[in-house]
Amino acid sequence: MPKEKILVYIPARGGSKRIKNKNIKNFLGKPLIAYAIEQALSLSFADRVIVDTDSSKIAGIAKKYGAETPWLRPEYLATDNSQGIDSLLYTVKRLEKDQGYKPDYVLILQTTSPLREFDDIKKCWQLIKNSDADSVLTVCPTHPRLYHLSAENDLILVNQPKKWSDNVQDWPAGFVLNGCFVYLVKTEALLKEKTDITKKTKAVICPKWRSIDLDMPEDWVMAELVYKNRKKIAQELKKFR
Numbered sequence: 001m002p003k004e005k006i007l008v009y010i011p012a013r014g015g016s017k018r019i020k021n022k023n024i025k026n027f028l029g030k031p032l033i034a035y036a037i038e039q040a041l042s043l044s045f046a047d048r049v050i051v052d053t054d055s056s057k058i059a060g061i062a063k064k065y066g067a068e069t070p071w072l073r074p075e076y077l078a079t080d081n082s083q084g085i086d087s088l089l090y091t092v093k094r095l096e097k098d099q100g101y102k103p104d105y106v107l108i109l110q111t112t113s114p115l116r117e118f119d120d121i122k123k124c125w126q127l128i129k130n131s132d133a134d135s136v137l138t139v140c141p142t143h144p145r146l147y148h149l150s151a152e153n154d155l156i157l158v159n160q161p162k163k164w165s166d167n168v169q170d171w172p173a174g175f176v177l178n179g180c181f182v183y184l185v186k187t188e189a190l191l192k193e194k195t196d197i198t199k200k201t202k203a204v205i206c207p208k209w210r211s212i213d214l215d216m217p218e219d220w221v222m223a224e225l226v227y228k229n230r231k232k233i234a235q236e237l238k239k240f241r
Contacts, residue, residue, distance in 0.1 A: 004104035005047040008040040009088060010067065012111050013078055014055030018216055023111045024061050028224055033058065035114045037065040047103060052091050054078035085195055092187065106190060108183035112214040114227055116180040123204045124184045133202040134189035138182045140211035144174035179213035180206040209233060
């Protein structure tokens with residue numbers, strides 16, 4: 001495993017609206033954020049685990065589970081319109097300025113991905129080390145046809161192919177950023193391009209059934225059901241191989 005310095009960065013803004021207090025809401029017996037922190041601390045190659053939050057309550061819970069919260073996120077980075085990349089860049093730059101600490105890689109783990117597994121992270125690490133990628137992220141399969149709706153509710157196909165086919169198998173495979181949500185990026189590329197999806201980004205494919213992102217209440221309910229039955233689901237799926 002890596003000898004380089006890897007910072008695990010866990011963003012956790014306090015102002016969630018669709019699921020109130022989402023990051024610290026009880027998910028099957030403990031705060032949701034605890035799953036990401038415990039997973040990060042279990043990584044033998046993680047140099048530091050930092051939770052970036054604007055909430056003193058979230059910070060207190062994060063520290064209880066073993067993460068660092070060296071400061072609270074400034075208010076201008078914690079609004080509904082704030083961009084996550086700005087908070088990440090702020091954290092990386094301030095760590096270097098205040099503490100002289102600059103990691104070789106930043107591993108971003110979202111709190112909203114309790115079904116993420118260690119193997120997802122391991123595959124991302126192997127890919128970034130064995131390719132020319134500056135960043136690696138996780139995706140899951142989706143339907144290859146992408147539609148938008150106009151203001152008049154007209155159905156608009158966004159990715160019209162050169163040659164139409166009714167057979168899904170004839171289309172290039174479709175993927176979306178998924179709920180396992182692993183981002184691994186080289187710090188130099190992050191600072192240079194000011195994005196965690198760099199020009200040289202590759203992807204690791206995760207199973208669709210584990211790719212639930214806790215954004216809406218129905219996501220939360222489904223994630224708890226899947227989490228409780230994840231071993232059984234994995235065993236049942238082996239029968240189809």
